[in-house]
Each structure stands twice: as C-alpha cells, then as structure tokens.
Amino acid sequence: xxxxKPRPTFQMDGHDVxxxxxxxxxxxxxxxxxxxxxxxxxxxxxxxxxxxxCTVKINGRTHASCxxxxxxxxxxxxxxxxxxxxxxxxxxxxxxxGNHFCPSCEASGxxxxxxxxxxxxxxxxxxSPLFPDRPLDASHPEVLLDFNRCILCELCVRxxxxxxxxxxxxxxxxxxxxxxxxxxxxxxxxxxxxxxxxKAMSVCPVGVILRKRRGFQVPIGERKYDEHPIREVxxxxxxxx
Amino acid sequence: MTLDxxxxxxxxxxxxxxxxxxxxxxxxxxxxVAPPVITALARALGLPRGQVEGVVEFYSFFSSExxxxxxxxxxxxxxxxxxxxxxxxxxxxxSFRLQPGEVSRDGLVSIGTTxxxxxxxxxxxxxVNDRAIPRLTPARIGAITSLxxxxxxxxxxxxxxxxxxxxxxxxxxxxxxxxxPGAAIDAAIARGAAATIEEITRSxxxxxxxxxxxxxxxxxxxASAPGPERYIVCNADEGEPGTFKDRELxxxxxxxxxxxxxxxxxxxxxxxxxxxxxxxxxFLVEPLLATLExxxxxxxxxxxxxxxxxxxxxxxxxxxxYVCGEESALIESxxxxxxxxxxxxxxxVTHGYLQKPTVVNNVETLVAAALVATHGAGFLxxxxxxxxxxxxxxxxxxxxARPGIYEYPFGVSVQQxxxxxxxxxxxxxxxxxxxxxxxxxxxxxxxIAFEDVPSAGxxxxxDGSRDMLxxxxxxxxxxxHESCGFCTPCRVGTTLSAQMMxxxxxxTGSRRDVKDLAKVSxxxxxxxxxxxxxxxxxxVLDALAKFRPSFDKRLRSLEVLPTFDLDEAxxxxxxxTARDDEGAxxxxxxxxxxKP
Ligand SMILES: Cc1cc2nc3c(=O)[nH]c(=O)nc-3n(C[C@H](O)[C@H](O)[C@H](O)COP(=O)(O)O)c2cc1C
Ligand code: SF4
Ligand code: SF4
Ligand code: FES
Ligand code: FES
Numbered sequence: 001x002x003x004x005k006p007r008p009t010f011q012m013d014g015h016d017v018x019x020x021x022x023x024x025x026x027x028x029x030x031x032x033x034x035x036x037x038x039x040x041x042x043x044x045x046x047x048x049x050x051x052x053x054c055t056v057k058i059n060g061r062t063h064a065s066c067x068x069x070x071x072x073x074x075x076x077x078x079x080x081x082x083x084x085x086x087x088x089x090x091x092x093x094x095x096x097x098g099n100h101f102c103p104s105c106e107a108s109g110x111x112x113x114x115x116x117x118x119x120x121x122x123x124x125x126x127x128s129p130l131f132p133d134r135p136l137d138a139s140h141p142e143v144l145l146d147f148n149r150c151i152l153c154e155l156c157v158r159x160x161x162x163x164x165x166x167x168x169x170x171x172x173x174x175x176x177x178x179x180x181x182x183x184x185x186x187x188x189x190x191x192x193x194x195x196x197x198x199k200a201m202s203v204c205p206v207g208v209i210l211r212k213r214r215g216f217q218v219p220i221g222e223r224k225y226d227e228h229p230i231r232e233v234x235x236x237x238x239x240x241x
Numbered sequence: 242m243t244l245d246x247x248x249x250x251x252x253x254x255x256x257x258x259x260x261x262x263x264x265x266x267x268x269x270x271x272x273x274v275a276p277p278v279i280t281a282l283a284r285a286l287g288l289p290r291g292q293v294e295g296v297v298e299f300y301s302f303f304s305s306e307x308x309x310x311x312x313x314x315x316x317x318x319x320x321x322x323x324x325x326x327x328x329x330x331x332x333x334x335x336s337f338r339l340q341p342g343e344v345s346r347d348g349l350v351s352i353g354t355t356x357x358x359x360x361x362x363x364x365x366x367x368x369v370n371d372r373a374i375p376r377l378t379p380a381r382i383g384a385i386t387s388l389x390x391x392x393x394x395x396x397x398x399x400x401x402x403x404x405x406x407x408x409x410x411x412x413x414x415x416x417x418x419x420x421x422p423g424a425a426i427d428a429a430i431a432r433g434a435a436a437t438i439e440e441i442t443r444s445x446x447x448x449x450x451x452x453x454x455x456x457x458x459x460x461x462x463x464a465s466a467p468g469p470e471r472y473i474v475c476n477a478d479e480g481e482p483g484t485f486k487d488r489e490l491x492x493x494x495x496x497x498x499x500x501x502x503x504x505x506x507x508x509x510x511x512x513x514x515x516x517x518x519x520x521x522x523x524f525l526v527e528p529l530l531a532t533l534e535x536x537x538x539x540x541x542x543x544x545x546x547x548x549x550x551x552x553x554x555x556x557x558x559x560x561x562x563y564v565c566g567e568e569s570a571l572i573e574s575x576x577x578x579x580x581x582x583x584x585x586x587x588x589x590v591t592h593g594y595l596q597k598p599t600v601v602n603n604v605e606t607l608v609a610a611a612l613v614a615t616h617g618a619g620f621l622x623x624x625x626x627x628x629x630x631x632x633x634x635x636x637x638x639x640x641x642a643r644p645g646i647y648e649y650p651f652g653v654s655v656q657q658x659x660x661x662x663x664x665x666x667x668x669x670x671x672x673x674x675x676x677x678x679x680x681x682x683x684x685x686x687x688x689i690a691f692e693d694v695p696s697a698g699x700x701x702x703x704d705g706s707r708d709m710l711x712x713x714x715x716x717x718x719x720x721x722h723e724s725c726g727f728c729t730p731c732r733v734g735t736t737l738s739a740q741m742m743x744x745x746x747x748x749t750g751s752r753r754d755v756k757d758l759a760k761v762s763x764x765x766x767x768x769x770x771x772x773x774x775x776x777x778x779x780x781v782l783d784a785l786a787k788f789r790p791s792f793d794k795r796l797r798s799l800e801v802l803p804t805f806d807l808d809e810a811x812x813x814x815x816x817x818t819a820r821d822d823e824g825a826x827x828x829x830x831x832x833x834x835x836k837p
Contacts (some may be wrong), residue, residue, distance in 0.1 A: 049728075050728050051729050052768040052769070055767070055768045064768075086767060086768055093730065093737075097733045098734070126757075127737055151730075165292060169291065171295055172295040172560070173726065174299050174724070175725065175736070177298075178726035181295065182291065183289050218286065
C-alpha cells in the first residue's frame with residue numbers, strides 16, 4: 001500500500017494491527033505477524049467460516065475472524081485462555097468426529113489439525129470417539145482418498161471448482177452425516193477428472209488426499225511442523241512465502 | 242408413470258435454481274432419486290453431479306435409495322411422544338415385522354420418524370407419502386395398516402383420515418380483523434411507498450419469526466439498497482417444534498398474508514414475492530394456489546396491481562430441513578442448493594435471493610403489516626407493551642385441556658395462558674420451542690414479550706407426571722437431526738449432546754457427562770455459525786440450571802464410565818492402514834488416548 005493516509009488499525013491483545021479496507025480480522029492479523037489458529041481458511045481462497053477455530057472476541061462478542069471484516073478501532077481478543085479453551089474444544093470435536101489415528105497417518109507432522117491441536121495444548125480428544133464408517137477410495141491409479149481424516153473444510157471442494165474448474169469434490173448429507181463425495185455416478189475417484197497436478201491435490205490440511213507410493217518419503221520427525229511450529233508456518237503462508 | 246428427467250427439467254425451464262422443486266417432481270413419480278437420475282438431472286441442468294447429489298442427500302424428504310411404496314413417518318416432537326406416538330409406531334413396526342427406517346422386502350412399506358410436523362394440537366401425527374394424518378389412535382393405525390397391506394394408493398384412502406382441524410381458542414387483533422381484499426394495498430398506494438414504511442416503523446412492529454428485528458427498519462434497508470430488482474420472501478417454514486400458528490394463518494387468513502406481501506412489495510419496490518412453505522404442510526398447497534389465482538383474477542396480483550405496480554407471488558415448497566427457516570439458508574434453498582446459512586455480512590436486505598436485495602419476513606409479521614398498512618401505526622401501538630407492540634399468536638400444546646391457537650396482547654403472563662388453556666399441575670413450559678426458554682413452575686408469572694420471554698409461537702406444557710430429562714433428550718435429538726453440518730461446533734456438539742443426554746436418561750450417564758453437557762452447550766452457543774447452533778444448547782443449559790436434581794438422581798456415581806473398548810474400536814483403523822504393530826494398539830486407555 002502506497003497511499004498517503006496511514007492504514008486504519010484495530011487492536012488485538014493490546015497491539016495495533018493495520019488492515020486494508022474489507023480485509024478480515026484473521027488476514028490482517030496474520031499479515032501483521034500475529035498468529036490466530038485456523039483450519040478452513042486459506043489465503044488463496046474466499047474464507048469459508050466453518051471450522052470456527054479462528055474464533056476471536058471482537059468488542060466483547062465472539063466471531064469467526066476469517067469471515068469478519070476489520071473495522072477501525074475494533075478491540076479484538078485472541079490469545080487469551082477463554083478463547084484458546086474454546087479452540088481446543090473445537091479441535092477435540094474434530095478428533096472425536098473422524099478417525100484420526102495419527103501414529104500411522106501419512107500426514108502426521110504435515111497435518112494442520114495435529115499441529116493446531118499440539119499448539120493449543122490438547123492432550124486427548126476428551127469425548128467418546130464417534131468412529132464413523134468411512135471406507136477408503138483406492139480406485140484411482142495415483143491418488144488415495146482416506147475419508148477417515150476429513151474435517152470437511154471444503155478446501156478441496158473450493159480448489160477443484162474455482163481453480164481446477166472440475167468440481168471433483170462436493171459435500172453431501174446433513175449434520176453429522178455430512179461427508180465428502182466425488183463427482184461420479186460410481187462414487188469412485190477413478191471415474192472423475194482428477195489429475196495429480198490439480199490444485200485440489202495440494203490443499204488438504206489433513207491426510208485425506210494422498211499420492212500413492214509416496215508414503216513416508218520424508219520421515220516423521222523431519223516434516224513441516226516438526227521443523228517449524230504452526231505459528232511460524234501460518235504467518236509465512238499468509239505472506240505467500 | 243415413467244420418469245423422464247429431461248422432461249421434468251424442461252418443465253422448470255432448465256432453471257437450476259429450481260432444483261428443489263424438480264426433485265419434488267422426481268420423488269412424486271418414483272419415490273426416490275436414483276443415482277442415474279441424479280446424473281441425468283445434473284447434465285440437463287449443467288450442474289456438477291456432486292452438487293445435485295449433495296442436495297438430494299441434504300433434505301429429509303429426498304432420498305437416493307428406494308424407501309417403500311408407502312413411506313410412513315411418525316412426527317417425533319415431544320408432544321407426539323407424550324400422546325403415545327412411540328407405542329403406536331412400535332405397534333405398526335411389529336405388525337409389519339420391520340425395524341425403524343427399514344424397507345420391507347417386497348418394497349411395500351418403510352416406517353420411520355420425522356421432526357415435528359406442526360400438528361401438535363392434534364397429535365400424534367404422521368406423514369404417509371408426504372400426506373399428513375393427525376389424531377392417530379390404535380384404531381386409525383389399524384385402518385392405515387390394512388390400507389397399506391391392501392396396497393391401496395394414498396389418493397384412495399378414506400377422507401376421514403386427513404382433515405386438519407382448526408382450534409382457535411382466543412382471538413385478538415390479527416385473528417379477529419376482517420379485511421376486504423385489496424384494502425391494505427389501496428391504503429398503501431394512497432399513503433405512498435416511503436410513508437408506508439414509515440408507518441410500519443412507527444407501529445413498532447417487530448419480526449414474529451424469532452429474532453424480533455424491526456420490520457420497518459428491514460423494509461427501509463431493502464428499499465434503499467442499490468439495484469433494480471428486489472424480492473419479498475415469506476418465511477412459512479415453521480419448523481420450530483411445537484409451533485403451528487402459521488399453519489392456521491395460512492389456512493384461514495391467506496388473503497391477509499398475500500395482502501401483506503403485496504404491500505411489502507409496493508413499499509420496497511419489489512415485483513416478485515416467494516412463499517417458502519414447509520413440506521410438512523402439503524394440505525395447504527392447493528388452497529394457497531387457489532387463493533393466489535383468485536387474487537390474480539381480481540387484479541390484486543400481476544402486471545398491474547390496482548393499475549399502480551407489478552407484483553406476483555410464487556409458491557416454493559421446502560423439503561424437510563429445519564435449518565431452512567434461517568433466512569439465509571432459506572434463500573440458498575430457494576436457489577436450489579443445500580440449506581447452508583450464509584456468512585453475514587452481507588445481509589439479505591442487500592444481498593439476498595439471487596444476490597438481490599430481499600426482505601424475509603415471517604407469516605405473522607406480514608399479516609400484521611397488512612393491518613398496519615390499512616389502519617395505521619396506532620392500531621398495533623394500542624395493544625401490547627411499549628417494547629413489544631401488538632399481539633402474539635401462541636401455539637399451545639402438551640398437558641392442557643384445550644390445545645390450540647391463542648392470540649394475546651404482548652405482555653400476557655405465562656400463568657394466564659396456562660389458565661385459559663386449562664393446564665393443571667404444571668411442572669414446566671417450553672416457550673418458543675426447543676431453541677427458546679424452558680420455564681419452571683416458579684417462573685410462571687413471567688410475561689410473553691421481547692423484553693421478558695420472547696417466543697416465536699411455541700408454548701409446550703409439561704405437567705408433574707413428565708420426565709423433564711426425557712423432554713430435553715428429545716430436543717437434543719431434534720437438533721442433532723437438524724444441524725446442517727456446516728460448522729464444527731453445531732455439527733459435532735449436537736450429536737455429542739444427544740448421546741450424552743441419552744446416557745443420562747437411560748441411567749448410564751456419569752458426572753463427567755453432565756459437566757461435558759454444559760461445556761458442549763456453551764461452546765455451541767459461543768462459536769456456532771447460525772441460530773440453530775447458538776440455541777441448540779438452551780434446553781440442556783436451562784434444565785441444568787432449573788432441574789438439576791433430576792440429573793443427579795439419574796447418575797451413576799462413577800466419574801467416568803468406560804462405554805467401549807478403545808483398542809477394539811480401533812481395529813478398522815488398523816485394517817485400513819495395514820498395521821498391527823505396537824504403536825497401532827491402545828495398551829491402556831488413558832495414556833494412549835492422550836496421543837492424538
Ligand atoms: C434455525 C432457525 C430456524 C428458523 N425458523 C424460522 C421459521 O420457521 N420461520 C420464521 O419466520 N423464522 C425462522 N427463523 C428466523 C429467520 O431467520 C428470520 O429471522 C425471520 O424469518 C425474519 O422474519 P421476521 O423479521 O418477520 O421475524 C429461524 C431462524 C433460525 C436460526
Ligand atoms: S478432503 Fe481435506 S480439503 Fe477436502 S474437505 Fe476434507 S479435510 Fe478439507
Ligand atoms: S450452527 Fe448448525 S445449523 Fe447453523 S450453520 Fe452451524 S452446523 Fe449449520
Ligand atoms: S478458519 Fe475461520 S472458521 Fe475456519
Ligand atoms: S495426523 Fe492424521 S489426520 Fe492429522
């Protein structure tokens with residue numbers, strides 16, 4: 001921004017955060033180097049607002065920060081116990097809802113859900129797991145879908161529709177029955193137009209959409225969130241680094 | 242009749258925004274929307290197949306699997322349950338030797354449940370092939386069972402099964418004022434559009450659908466939003482369990498409602514209105530269409546209403562989803578999509594139906610608006626309280642001698658309503674439905690008004706014989722069934738609440754469940770995306786505050802009860818990942834559970 005006027009600001013946890021007109025609280029905070037936990041947001045896409053992990057208090061009321069535009073003078077609380085407890089509760093909900101067996105998961109160490117959970121000090125899923133029955137889809141020659149870990153963030157849906165223009169993925173069902181489906185009468189990925197260089201291949205924050213025969217190429221312990229905490233990765237991602 | 246998907250699509254002009262109506266037409270022919278039909282519809286409409294599949298699977302009234310030539314759905318509201326619906330359903334299941342939801346082998350019949358059908362004053366009720374049958378008794382169930390056995394099409398079932406009674410027990414402003422068709426429109430034209438909005442604002446009219454937003458302010462915002470096209474949407478989804486007052490207004494005062502919509506159209510400059518009717522009220526479709534037609538013939542709808550403006554109204558039938566009562570989900574549904582509440586801002590008044598400025602109002606609000614347009618702001622101001630002007634129509638059901646429709650000036654006490662309806666030994670009243678407020682016997686002096694106990698219309702009464710935890714359990718089940726699943730807190734929280742309440746009611750709950758119930762409810766309240774999730778914890782939190790001893794009596798003394806074997810439950814995950822080593826097993830439940 002090279003305007004004469006200084007950019008407007010809001011306050012987050014006692015610090016001034018500058019923002020551009022129309023920018024969300026989350027995007028502005030990340031751009032200013034202030035981490036707010038999130039899962040369904042992605043700097044390259046319209047915010048979705050479904051995971052609610054990015055919840056903050058704006059002038060005393062809770063809002064999802066990724067979908068709420070910033071206003072001059074807003075007083076925002078984020079890194080406080082009350083909100084971090086809520087976020088932890090939501091991440092526990094997601095672990096409870098799916099089948100997340102991290103020790104054997106190909107995404108372990110690269111998984112945003114896992115990293116956010118650790119960052120929030122989550123030590124267990126707390127609730128009785130729901131153990132949904134979500135069969136794998138191994139029909140595609142190069143790609144495996146392990147729905148057990150899907151957190152329904154719709155990033156693959158958005159990427160496939162908006163970037164790849166293929167709409168390979170959609171959501172179906174309601175409530176706790178909601179699930180990811182692929183765009184084929186057979187219900188099989190092999191019968192869709194997915195190809196390995198699609199944007200949809202690279203946006204999943206967990207370990208659902210996996211390249212076959214690439215498993216565990218980088219050993220656990222040397223992966224993304226093993227090297228850098230999610231607080232750093234998220235801030236860099238917003239800057240496009 | 243054989244199914245021709247492309248002919249159905251053509252009948253709807255290939256308009257993808259009509260997908261929900263198109264699916265109704267398919268369901269009417271085949272009873273389900275088979276996968277090849279989904280493919281054909283997607284192709285004809287130019288939509289991704291997955292999107293059409295998503296819509297089919299979102300709405301309760303659609304199914305991609307065959308469900309039996311006779312699809313029996315018992316209304317699952319607590320008032321139906323109190324009137325014996327579970328026993329009747331079990332009897333019917335037994336006589337067909339079926340499990341709930343199962344389709345009989347010959348494809349004849351399936352028997353399940355559906356959320357409140359809005360017949361709480363004449364329950365237990367059911368839907369058969371989407372036709373409503375009230376006042377079920379063992380004898381009527383017997384008759385229905387024989388008709389199904391004889392494979393008699395529902396069209397030819399005896400007429401005495403279907404009539405929906407009207408029980409209006411108390412009339413006030415809205416239910417007693419007669420208006421000759423066109424009177425409100427003429428008054429609005431005489432006053433002018435801006436002055437009509439002004440009059441509505443001055444009347445103090447607030448939305449009757451739940452949120453209580455000023456109607457005049459809403460109309461003014463829509464009128465001043467930029468753009469040439471605007472819409473008036475009437476919310477007749479009436480999905481809140483225990484609410485049936487819009488049913489009465491639609492059945493007996495449709496002219497007044499359409500008058501209100503037309504006035505709204507004139508005032509904000511909209512030429513199209515849409516009535517979103519819940520699918521549970523199929524018996525209203527023909528009469529409503531007939532009223533619309535009569536109004537067109539009388540020049541009260543169409544290209545030249547009173548030679549002053551263009552306005553017409555279209556009927557849109559929902560498909561079984563409570564969340565579609567939420568105004569932005571309703572708009573998504575009108576556009577042929579899954580009923581997922583939108584992110585706000587922007588609000589419907591600027592970006593509503595087809596992203597055009599849109600007013601969404603409840604049935605009762607629009608009826609009141611028609612009367613204000615005719616008789617002026619003072620008409621409403623004269624009754625009620627300063628903050629809640631006018632009257633409120635209540636749907637009274639449960640443990641009362643005279644269930645039905647009661648219209649009162651705002652400010653009426655809960656006790657007054659109970660007395661008028663003939664309630665004795667009242668233990669609790671659920672005002673405003675499960676998303677509203679649970680009042681205990683010590684709170685009956687409280688008043689129905691926006692500033693005290695607001696109500697979208699439901700008023701369910703429970704006497705001393707009722708198990709309040711079972712009531713709350715029914716409500717948690719309702720929310721779990723109706724959560725749209727968009728946001729994490731509501732999608733997972735409603736299911737966990739329902740599971741925990743089930744444990745508590747059945748006597749296998751622990752103290753930890755009770756703690757977690759409060760925690761989950763508060764999390765839903767603070768972080769959910771729409772009003773469904775933010776209110777879904779209300780019954781649990783109210784009950785914990787007001788009926789705590791009922792919980793404690795029911796608990797096992799243990800802090801935690803192991804409900805299953807963690808290691809065993811992980812077997813599928815081991816199989817899926819082709820692992821059986823030490824790290825893939827839970828050696829002891831606590832230490833392992835701590836490693837997410
Ligand atoms: C889950 C949910 C269900 C709702 N159901 C209804 C309904 O059935 N009818 C209704 O008029 N409003 C319903 N509402 C409120 C609407 O979102 C909206 O506020 C209302 O239709 C506006 O009209 P009013 O201002 O005339 O009340 C519901 C809201 C939520 C969150
Ligand atoms: S597959 Fe991945 S990207 Fe797609 S919805 Fe599930 S978690 Fe999100
Ligand atoms: S609160 Fe519930 S109904 Fe509302 S958007 Fe979230 S999941 Fe859907
Ligand atoms: S990141 Fe904001 S709701 Fe998911
Ligand atoms: S580690 Fe497997 S889903 Fe996160």
